[in-house]
Amino acid sequence: MAPGRATRENSGARSRPPLLRGWWLGVALCASALASVAVAGEIPDAQRRSGSEFMSPQTRAMQDDDTANPGLLWVLEGEALWSRKAGAAAGRACADCHGDARASMRGVATRHPAFDAGRGRLLSLEQRIRACRTDRQQAPPLPWESRDLLALTAYVARQSRGLPIQPVIDERTRPFLEGGRASFERRQGQLNLACSQCHDGNWGRRLAGNPVPQAHPTGYPLYRLEWQSLGSLQRRLRNCLIGIRAEPYGYGAPELVELELYLMWRARGMPMEAPAVRP
């Protein structure tokens, strides 16, 4: 986002009237009281539900209809970018190495964040695209949350629609998974809330009139009506951190990528919906 431009990212939190802020505190107190009664465990497989099942029928219809889903605008742009040459390496396009994305990128989004042996760390799908751009195309990396990065990510993620989420968990990625789980369960921020208190312990209940979903990242990058734009999972995680009044990690921070991996593992087996629509 260009500097100086007003952001819609946090407008909800800023414009919330003082009355509702008190309400939030009440929610926090309720949540902590509940958590002290029963330590919320992981959600049993049979009870796991995608965020789309908590939406209104109208929003679900919007997601399922390719002619009404605004995320498809980004997918179309990504398709054009896929074969556009860029960079110093005599101008190379994604398609020059990867060919037809409909075949080569099928299932790729279900396996990210993935371990990158060369870097010795986890890479999210956005980071993988940025890395490809600097290493293979020798072009400047696409800025975080830029239209082009979201478009390419949406185009790649779209090729996994309907496929089950299956991150690779082995001895290399397990420490990151455990790190992600620890931050999911760690109380943080001025409200002293952990992700798990809402999303494991109180899903299906309401927070300020909205249902609390189970936090399964099945549809990212997704179109949020509140954002009036497509956004990444990291943008959503940063929103949640701002909501509990914690200092949000920067885009690409290892903590966010670990959390992404834990959330993907938590949603393993659930079908991908990208690009999804959420309220």
Place this chain on the structure above:
Amino acid sequence: MARAMVSVPARARRGEIIEIKALISHAMETGHRRTQDGSAIPRDIIRLFVCTYNGTEVFRAELHPAIAANPFIAFSTIATESGTLALHWTGDNGFSVTESAALVVE
């Protein structure tokens, strides 16, 4: 980059009511927002959407600042003859996009 997605049935029977759906990429900046340093962000919206069917106007919508980004417009018309549906969006800062779709009436 302006991109539009138009959905028109490829074929229809004569006299059938067909649904046309149009989605366009646009920020729909209201003109009421300010940047973090307080300067106003100028308005940048789509003002008018018109659909013509073989040159005859069949649908028109005026758009206003309260309409969300990436406006989606769905409407219906009666399939009378084979031809072209042309959809035209115009707006602030010289915004102008035209998309067309062919319709075969049997």
